[in-house]
Amino acid sequence: MGRTDVASRIVAAPPDRVYRALTDPEALVMWLPPTGMSARLERFDLRPGGGFRMVLTYTDASSSPGKATPDSDVVEARFDEIVPGARVVQAVDFVSDDPAFAGTMTMTWEVTAAEGGSRVDIRADDVPAGISAEDHATGLASSLDNLASHVER
Incomplete structure (x- = not known):
């Protein structure tokens, strides 16, 4: 059993708008990459059993080398559960030769009215x-x- 990390935030937008941002490929590449990274999708299939492949590129890889290449992380994700308007569960694997990044991480995104x-x-x-x-x-x-x-916005 691996580590569990959690985070949450209140956003000033209705749940349906937030959920759409979780499931829209054009929106994902805009907001999902953390500061210092950009993203592009190589494929996207929104359905249980479908998934996506995302390449995250570091603006400056000198302080944080990539997992897949010196300047990038590659993520393979499978949609395990999609509850319209409420939850998206992804099984995420990093493409890396480093065994420290091996294994499947489960990411659960939940949206509720607040x-x-x-x-x-x-x-x-x-x-x-x-x-x-x-x-x-x-x-x-x-x-x-x-x-x-x-x-x-």
């Missing part, structure tokens, strides 16, 4: 040992900040 908008909760189960708790907390918070900026 005063002032929506509450977004992220739960990451079985986080690979190669991802530090501090870096992951920073990355999750950054993604949530980006999501809020995206849906609050």
